Amino acid sequence: MAHSTQPIRPIHFILGGSAFALLLLLTLGTVIALWWHAETSVALTPSDWSIIQFTIVQALASASISILIAIPTARALSRRNFRGRQFILTIMGAPFILPSIVAILGILAVWGRSGYVSDLMANFGVGPINIYGFGGVVLAHVFFNIPLATRIFLQGWSAIPIEHFRLSAQLGINTAGITRHLERPMLHAAVPGAFLLIFLLCVSSFTVALALGGGPKATTIELAIYQALRFDFNLAKASQLAMIQFALCVILGGLTILLSKPIHFSQGLDRKVERWDAHEIQYRIFDVFILTIVCLFLFLPLYSVFIRGIIPLFTLPSTVWVAALNSITVALLSAIISVAMALTMSALIIRMAHKYQTTSQAMEIVSFLTLAASPFVIGTGLFVITFPFISPFTIALPVTALVNAAMSLPFSLRMILPAMIRAESHNGRLADSLGMQTWTRFYIAIWPRLRRPVGFSAGLAAALSMGDLGVITLFAPPDVATLPLIMYHMMSSYQLEAAAGVALLLVSLSLALFWIFDKGGRLEHNLR
């Protein structure tokens, strides 16, 4: 792993350690709290097993397809420079942060029985397509996750120093050669992690899987947890199912670490990439083709969200703007917490890796647990833990920010940890030999290489937090609402148009936050 020879200072233990403790409290802690609170124990029924099976199979399929599409997409984006590239990259963040109900209606506007595709087909006399079923579930999950996988791989491509491509060009190595010597090793390192992230996201899908799955066959573990908590008040069963999700996470996390081969490219000068090899016409055609298809696939549902929401957006009641302010506050807080946790945890993991490799790997897996955690279990568990001591209402917004931060931590860590490892291995020893210490060392040697991933992570955390209904439902006092909450309230009171306006506002604000942070991370670092 890292080549850091940095000593572990108490500060690393305290900061990194508390971040881990917090994570464990939110994930395993909440499950244990529910288990404790439960009076009975239960055995899993055969129908539970078929639910578990469906959950795993759809998640495997969704993750595989997302990755297979994301690889050529990221390659096209990495080796082409065109007007609108940055715009595409920004808008690509949107599917990922759409609240599930908005995403369902957006996807159906394209793929539904009265959607764009069916309308187009009707011109040729072909009947409406029916996407409901396994295919619908996978389609929706691929829609959510292509952007995420693409961003992860794009980061991988940009980690290959431009000097490698220059040398390849000088040596006359063709595209196939570059694939073999540079791209494949990079992907070998990046794919397992991306796969795990997407797999876990799909495991915890609930409303989307059910609505597009066409019936109770498409029941995921998450729905069973919701049913156990809300319908049966069976805390034992909820915590048991939550443990199964964690077990899945740990097993897959272990496999990921075994399968992924970390690579270390030597250091480059961070100059702009020019891919001489990819000028050939067949590569151009392929790249244009894949980008067009992926953009249509991702942007058409977003277009429908835009069209639906643009007129109601201008007549939204004032309460919506107060809720927007709440949402932004929570999003900013959660971005700060998420990045702070990722930085302190990365620092600790890197320093531990030197001496205690297994512990450090276990810590990496733990950081994924929040993805496998059920928001219902986290919310209910936290409620059970805090209720005896403090009124849930007084801590609604901080708790929401904290839980949202923990939810985005797997992404932040996935971005920040490898960047920190690279920075340590490239600049760390030089900094040490120059006698730099603590903050100076971090600020001059490490930080410049972290700016991009930190910006991206903060943006993602903020955007995810904006769109998440999260635990606010359990903790919110009557007069404090966030945008997703107010949107759901509107929908359940027949205010579908207004809700569409809120959805558009929500997506726009999320994207704006994401863009600002991401842009901030890419500003030139001022070297004095």
Place this chain on the structure above:
Amino acid sequence: MNKLTILAAGLTLALAIPAHAQDLPKLTVYTYDSFVSDWGPGPSIEKAFEATCECDLDLVGAGDGAALLTRLQLEGTRTEADIALGLDTNLIARANATGLFTNYANRPERLDVPITWTDDTFLPYDWGYFAFVYDNTKISNVPNSFEALIAMPDDFKIVIQDPRSSTPGLGLLLWVKEAYGDRAPEIWAGLAPKILTVTAGWSEAYGMFTDGEADMVLSYTTSPAYHIIAEGDETKSAAKFDEGHYMQIEVAAKLASTDQPKLADQFLEFMTSNEFQSIIPTTNWMYPAVIPTNGLPKGFEKLITPSKSLIISADKAQMVRDEALAEWLTALSQ
């Protein structure tokens, strides 16, 4: 004014705990989200009750009816809630088993609920019938029973909600069971090809219907009233089924642990008063438990009236539910 000041002012507004008069006694009512939202009955009810009660009424949204009960079970006797408003007859047995609730003080003189009300703990405040809602400009051949629905052409599709996560979904489950008894599995098997999909909540399903994705959606006979009265849109109707329609009766009860028992009883009395009841039809879009002195709002006369009201008594609902759910899962998982 600089932007920072505006932001700071907004944040203060957003985060500040509202300055309630501290000396007034506080009555906390847990209810479902759509009751407290700006478009629900909550705001008007709060104003009306506070005008007479010399108290501070705190309406707290806690998800939907079933989630509300879960919340109370988690909080136990330490709950701040004095009243739970928004359970329905299907939840009464589970609610009774918790032992958290106590009897109300005064029975209202009159209740206009289609069945005789005998429960001493839970008091109805509104009710409605489940029904399939359709667009009357698109569909002329409207099915008038489950069997007629089964016989509709292949491309006729409905959206329903999952009984495991949604109140109307559970209502439909019990509707079919009550109407058909042992034939319920057969009816579900027949309906299966007509069911486009099953959603977790009412909102997804209703949104899919209004987007034209499905021909009919499971909702309430009173849903068209919203479109008629609030939007002046008469294109939505509910299909009248010959088997009769299953009812949902929404109830409230006093928590045994309340520190404001008198105020709680006062609220329950207010709940069946003319003032409360006249707010219900056009905010909660359900039938009031007591018809207001001015009658139902204009527009309600256009709604269908089921020939038969179906309901399973509270004590049997739990048992029937488990059996019916197993049948439903089997029929739809083929």
